[in-house]
Amino acid sequence: MPQSTIVRLEGITKVYGMGDTTVHALAGIDLTIEQGEYCAIMGASGSGKSTMMNVIGCLDRPTDGQYYLDGQDVAQVGDRDLAHIRNQKLGFVFQQFHLLPQLSALENVMLPMVYASVPTAERRERATEALMRVGLGNRLQNRPNQLSGGQQQRVAIARAIVNRPVLLLADEPTGALDSTTTREILTIFGELNKSGMTVVMVTHESEVARCTNRVIWFKDGQVMQPYLAPEDLGTVTAA
Amino acid sequence: MDWVESGKMAVKTLTANKMRSSLTMLGMIIGNASVIAMVGIGQGAQRLASEQFESLGPNVLFVAPGSGQARQRTTNLPRTLVWDDAKAIASQVPSVQEVAAQKQGQYPIVYGGLNSSSSVTGTTPSFLSVRSFDVAKGRFLTDLDLQRNQRVVALGADLANRFFSDQDPIGKRIRIRNVSFQVIGVMRPKGSFLGSNQDDVAYIPLTTMASTLTGRTSPYGLDVTFISVSAKNEASVPAAEFQITNLLRRRHKIVSQDDFTVQAQKDILQIVGTITGGLTAMLAAIAGVSLLVGGIGIMNIMLVSVTERTQEIGLRKAIGASGQDILVQFMIEAVLLSAAGGLIGTGVGVGGTLLVATFSPLKAAISPAAIALAVSVSGTIGLVFGVIPARQAAKLDPIVALRSA
Numbered sequence: 001m002p003q004s005t006i007v008r009l010e011g012i013t014k015v016y017g018m019g020d021t022t023v024h025a026l027a028g029i030d031l032t033i034e035q036g037e038y039c040a041i042m043g044a045s046g047s048g049k050s051t052m053m054n055v056i057g058c059l060d061r062p063t064d065g066q067y068y069l070d071g072q073d074v075a076q077v078g079d080r081d082l083a084h085i086r087n088q089k090l091g092f093v094f095q096q097f098h099l100l101p102q103l104s105a106l107e108n109v110m111l112p113m114v115y116a117s118v119p120t121a122e123r124r125e126r127a128t129e130a131l132m133r134v135g136l137g138n139r140l141q142n143r144p145n146q147l148s149g150g151q152q153q154r155v156a157i158a159r160a161i162v163n164r165p166v167l168l169l170a171d172e173p174t175g176a177l178d179s180t181t182t183r184e185i186l187t188i189f190g191e192l193n194k195s196g197m198t199v200v201m202v203t204h205e206s207e208v209a210r211c212t213n214r215v216i217w218f219k220d221g222q223v224m225q226p227y228l229a230p231e232d233l234g235t236v237t238a239a
Numbered sequence: 240m241d242w243v244e245s246g247k248m249a250v251k252t253l254t255a256n257k258m259r260s261s262l263t264m265l266g267m268i269i270g271n272a273s274v275i276a277m278v279g280i281g282q283g284a285q286r287l288a289s290e291q292f293e294s295l296g297p298n299v300l301f302v303a304p305g306s307g308q309a310r311q312r313t314t315n316l317p318r319t320l321v322w323d324d325a326k327a328i329a330s331q332v333p334s335v336q337e338v339a340a341q342k343q344g345q346y347p348i349v350y351g352g353l354n355s356s357s358s359v360t361g362t363t364p365s366f367l368s369v370r371s372f373d374v375a376k377g378r379f380l381t382d383l384d385l386q387r388n389q390r391v392v393a394l395g396a397d398l399a400n401r402f403f404s405d406q407d408p409i410g411k412r413i414r415i416r417n418v419s420f421q422v423i424g425v426m427r428p429k430g431s432f433l434g435s436n437q438d439d440v441a442y443i444p445l446t447t448m449a450s451t452l453t454g455r456t457s458p459y460g461l462d463v464t465f466i467s468v469s470a471k472n473e474a475s476v477p478a479a480e481f482q483i484t485n486l487l488r489r490r491h492k493i494v495s496q497d498d499f500t501v502q503a504q505k506d507i508l509q510i511v512g513t514i515t516g517g518l519t520a521m522l523a524a525i526a527g528v529s530l531l532v533g534g535i536g537i538m539n540i541m542l543v544s545v546t547e548r549t550q551e552i553g554l555r556k557a558i559g560a561s562g563q564d565i566l567v568q569f570m571i572e573a574v575l576l577s578a579a580g581g582l583i584g585t586g587v588g589v590g591g592t593l594l595v596a597t598f599s600p601l602k603a604a605i606s607p608a609a610i611a612l613a614v615s616v617s618g619t620i621g622l623v624f625g626v627i628p629a630r631q632a633a634k635l636d637p638i639v640a641l642r643s644a
Contacts, residue, residue: 054638057557059556059557059637059638059641060638079561079562080561080562080563083556083559083560083561083562083564084559084561086556086557086558086559087558087559087560088559092557092558094554094641096550098550098551098553098554098557098641100551100554101255102251102252102255103251111555111558112558112559114244114248115555115558115559115560115561115564116559117241159558163559
């Protein structure tokens with residue numbers, strides 16, 4: 001598989017507020033993430049890791065700097081195009097799952113394809129396939145409130161991968177789950193990564209980060225350690 | 240995201256919260272139903288009034304004391320219209336067929352232990368043909384009765400029934416304001432006219448009425464309440480109207496303002512049409528306000544819905560919905576709510592109108608124009624009042640929206 005750069009950030013800054021009370025959430029970030037990587041973004045709260053996630057996820061625009069996603073300059077594109085990029089190139093998994101309660105598992109997974117104008121028959125087929133991939137082939141018609149937390153998160157993962165994104169972003173994906181379900185979810189992420197999916201997750205749990213191949217350590221809006229091996233995590237957390 | 244898809248999604252969202260959706264629609268339902276029912280009932284009243292005046296016959300005219308303006312301002316009318324005017328009209332106006340003078344009053348009537356306060360009309364024999372009344376039993380008044388001031392009475396059907404039920408009333412004596420009258424006839428039932436029962440009336444000679452009940456109250460002669468005139472045919476009505484006016488002006492020595500009014504059936508129909516039309520418009524306007532209130536209710540609920548569904552909006556944006564997709568979604572929900580409410584309201588309104596038409600004398604009619612108006616107005620209201628909440632939803636920042644757990 002040819003290697004290509006999925007995320008390339010050059011001098012990214014994000015400044016909140018005006019005048020005297022400005023906060024530099026991101027203070028000049030240079031970072032690349034290659035195709036097929038499995039990384040964790042870590043750091044203390046307020047270190048800028050969530051802002052980073054939002055910028056990488058095209059939910060927020062940087063104040064300054066260049067951001068190339070899959071080779072495309074997306075730092076300053078308009079709202080509509082940004083929505084299209086999120087739809088086509090990115091998959092999101094959130095701590096709170098964010099499934100729509102009135103829709104079945106299948107319909108929740110079909111939702112991104114609705115916004116991508118995929119024909120209905122194909123939607124159903126691909127959504128079923130995605131749900132089978134996360135082990136929920138027998139729960140297609142269940143509503144979110146009929147599923148356990150781990151199952152709901154698996155539906156959310158299916159929804160994130162159904163539009164075949166180049167990058168899967170997970171924001172504290174195991175934050176609301178117990179340790180057994182956490183392992184199940186991490187196994188799914190691992191399998192997805194093995195099949196070629198680039199995965200980036202924000203977490204504050206070292207055990208979760210240890211399942212990845214690379215840790216990006218944030219502090220005070222800057223990348224302190226762009227290539228930290230997960231087994232060396234003890235050195236930064238101790239410091 | 241296409242329209243069909245958005246529509247399905249909206250239906251799903253609205254049906255997920257049935258209680259709220261139906262309560263929101265209630266405003267539109269009531270608004271629509273009341274517009275349609277009000278217009279229907281208003282037009283029914285209009286038709287009923289028109290039909291009653293039409294039932295008088297197309298060649299009937301009425302002469303009443305007081306100018307048109309005076310009749311609107313006061314009930315204390317001049318007593319200048321007299322029986323001699325009626326006789327003059329009958330003998331001098333060529334396009335007139337027959338004339339009946341009427342003098343009306345309300346008096347206690349007693350027979351045995353029974354009594355009733357009923358309308359008493361003093362009139363002339365020509366009343367029958369001018370007003371198309373018929374006698375069911377016995378006879379009506381004659382010229383002789385009038386000449387001799389006879390104390391005789393012809394009873395309306397209801398009145399006869401009330402006093403005599405299965406007895407034969409002919410020849411019996413009843414007391415009207417303590418004056419004894421002999422019953423000579425019973426009228427055929429005629430029904431009510433503009434709410435007053437025409438069968439609850441006692442007919443006595445005009446002369447007797449003046450001499451025994453009212454007394455002579457006018458210096459001009461035997462004053463009357465009004466004069467009914469039948470023209471030779473429908474075409475001669477305008478001529479009759481003109482000639483009667485001229486004759487009376489001459490007789491009353493009018494210089495500037497008429498002290499009488501001549502109205503043909505057509506004139507009355509026109510007045511009735513204007514009044515009931517205005518009434519219908521007023522009813523529709525009042526009902527229209529409830530449509531507006533319904534629209535505001537929808538806006539209210541949609542605003543609450545946007546706040547409640549902040550996370551959903553954030554999620555939809557994260558997985559690729561543009562601001563416009565969200566806008567369209569919320570607009571469709573608002574329009575669906577108001578249009579569905581409008582349709583149900585139309586059903587209720589039509590049902591209500593039919594009920595009124597069945598169980599009341601009002602000939603309530605379903606007006607297609609009112610339905611079209613109410614449905615299109617409710618759809619438009621959904622659009623107009625949906626815009627503000629929908630724009631608020633579309634503007635939401637996905638990051639903030641997702642974080643608002």
